Amino acid sequence: MEASRGQIWFDALRSGKGSASGYEGPIRSADAPLGDTIARFITVVPDPHNRFPRATDNVVGLEQGWLLARAVRNAIDADRETSVKRPIVAIVDVKSQAYGRREELLGVHLACAAAVDAYASARLAGHPVIALIVGPAMSGAFLAHGYQANRIIALDADGISVHAMGKEAAARVTRRSVEGLDELGDRVLPMSYKMSAYAKLGLLHELIAGIDADAPGQEDIGRVRASLIAAIDDARQGPRDLSSRLKSVDAKRIRAASIEVRKRMAEQWDAS
Amino acid sequence: MSAHDTFIAQHSFIELTARERARALLDAGTFRELIGPFDRLESPWLAMQNVVCQADDGVVIARGKFGGEAAVIAAIEPAFQGGSIGEVSGAKIAAALELAVREFEAGRKIRPVILFETGGVRLQEANLGLAVIAEIQAAIVALRRYVPVVGVIGGMVGCFGGMSLAAALCSRLVMTRQARLGMNGPEVIEQEAGVEELDSRDRRLIWSMIGGEQRTAVGLADTLVEDDTNQVRDAVLSAFERGVPASHRTEQVDAQLERLARVDPSAIDPAVLRTLWQGDV
Numbered sequence: 001m002e003a004s005r006g007q008i009w010f011d012a013l014r015s016g017k018g019s020a021s022g023y024e025g026p027i028r029s030a031d032a033p034l035g036d037t038i039a040r041f042i043t044v045v046p047d048p049h050n051r052f053p054r055a056t057d058n059v060v061g062l063e064q065g066w067l068l069a070r071a072v073r074n075a076i077d078a079d080r081e082t083s084v085k086r087p088i089v090a091i092v093d094v095k096s097q098a099y100g101r102r103e104e105l106l107g108v109h110l111a112c113a114a115a116v117d118a119y120a121s122a123r124l125a126g127h128p129v130i131a132l133i134v135g136p137a138m139s140g141a142f143l144a145h146g147y148q149a150n151r152i153i154a155l156d157a158d159g160i161s162v163h164a165m166g167k168e169a170a171a172r173v174t175r176r177s178v179e180g181l182d183e184l185g186d187r188v189l190p191m192s193y194k195m196s197a198y199a200k201l202g203l204l205h206e207l208i209a210g211i212d213a214d215a216p217g218q219e220d221i222g223r224v225r226a227s228l229i230a231a232i233d234d235a236r237q238g239p240r241d242l243s244s245r246l247k248s249v250d251a252k253r254i255r256a257a258s259i260e261v262r263k264r265m266a267e268q269w270d271a272s
Numbered sequence: 273m274s275a276h277d278t279f280i281a282q283h284s285f286i287e288l289t290a291r292e293r294a295r296a297l298l299d300a301g302t303f304r305e306l307i308g309p310f311d312r313l314e315s316p317w318l319a320m321q322n323v324v325c326q327a328d329d330g331v332v333i334a335r336g337k338f339g340g341e342a343a344v345i346a347a348i349e350p351a352f353q354g355g356s357i358g359e360v361s362g363a364k365i366a367a368a369l370e371l372a373v374r375e376f377e378a379g380r381k382i383r384p385v386i387l388f389e390t391g392g393v394r395l396q397e398a399n400l401g402l403a404v405i406a407e408i409q410a411a412i413v414a415l416r417r418y419v420p421v422v423g424v425i426g427g428m429v430g431c432f433g434g435m436s437l438a439a440a441l442c443s444r445l446v447m448t449r450q451a452r453l454g455m456n457g458p459e460v461i462e463q464e465a466g467v468e469e470l471d472s473r474d475r476r477l478i479w480s481m482i483g484g485e486q487r488t489a490v491g492l493a494d495t496l497v498e499d500d501t502n503q504v505r506d507a508v509l510s511a512f513e514r515g516v517p518a519s520h521r522t523e524q525v526d527a528q529l530e531r532l533a534r535v536d537p538s539a540i541d542p543a544v545l546r547t548l549w550q551g552d553v
Contacts, residue, residue, distance in 0.1 A: 052537050054465060062532055069525045099456050099464040102537055105481045105545060107492045109455035110521060110528070113409075113440035117522035120413040139393075139402065140455055143434050147406035164393040164402040164434075169463065173395060188320050190359075190399040203403050241370075242410050245403070257316050258404065261307065261363035262370070265333070268306045269371050 006093035054100030061098030065111025093135030202251025302336030356394035362404030392433015447484030
């Protein structure tokens, strides 16, 4: 089987160290040098032998959610007594949450929430959490793996997209053609499937163009590393909440309503 | 009381609007709405797609007292766009929770309650709905270090999509029998995985899987209440009185993985799960 984007970048950022042999399940997690520090890299990979048949692809299902939580919490525990917390890099390549009857019955929402909690808790504890988007970052799967990061970085390459719903499903639900959906995305920015449009929402720290996402060379890897290091430094100097997402020039323009709501809520919070 | 008298004495919670629900839960005479309809903060994105806006964007934020203590309630209106979360409605919830965190940072207390009634991201605001749900989740995790964040799923919409994760992050969750809690709505599963995976028209099956009674029986929600405003209020009050849990459900990684390991995916159904998971966690 061809390596997934998540696996490719997990290996690349660990300086080409191959994975251990044997069955490893759907989550890859390892510590490796990054700049002058050691970072934890975590990704979700396809798991053809997963015992839940609807969760064999690179999706976030029951086991994926809880195992992500474990990989993140393991780093929090390891650094509990240290003042400088290790960075955590979530390499994002997730097609969706797992859609299935068993998943709902057994609480896939809770498994995904456990991953959300772990990443958010790591951020609140002072770990710089960086999401590196190298493939699809879809809906609930992205909420579970990446969207709690202090900083989000994305490659601008084919196959990379952030969205609340897969394109075909969105076309069905909105009764549009896939082309009609593209046209809508050009007019209504948050509806777009293009990374260039997503970048304008002010949520991204950096969009890196010109990288070979499927077969990164040394120069590509070097550029991504440099961006990760810069994002980590930036995160260490900023607050531990997500307020940086409302600070950029793009956010002030496109997410003006989000900012206005917060301003007025603060004004009205205490009775006059 | 006879069954008939009991029924007559109940005041339906489900039939109330979001604003009425918030008012009914808060101590009498203390309801004060923040960013109400007259602020006219509407969705900037719906009109561009020829969808009619609502002046409160489908979320009511109210401050007041609850059990004599300062409180803030975020109530989602099921009748507007299926309770879906857009940029403005989501930002109202996130901002209220963020300000509640600041109360504790300033040494004050406040009781936060979220009344869920939502299909998740509002499709017309896609990426901004998803982004603000991440912010709501972040605020819940930050806030529940200080105080229980109490969620109520009343019905009939239920709680789905990214907001089902937000509900799972709550310290305690109150559900009615009519309410449902799940990540993917039955229609979505049927569409993605086929009718042989799940028949979304089989209401009995759906409620037996993700309805309030099953969710509380297997430890995925805390308190089951009848569709009665007094029962909802009592359950929320008792959730606050019990204080912040020693560990939240989403923190119990090893215990939950162990629970999952006990499940045989080829032979699992709602009844089997009840025997398997009853009394845990």
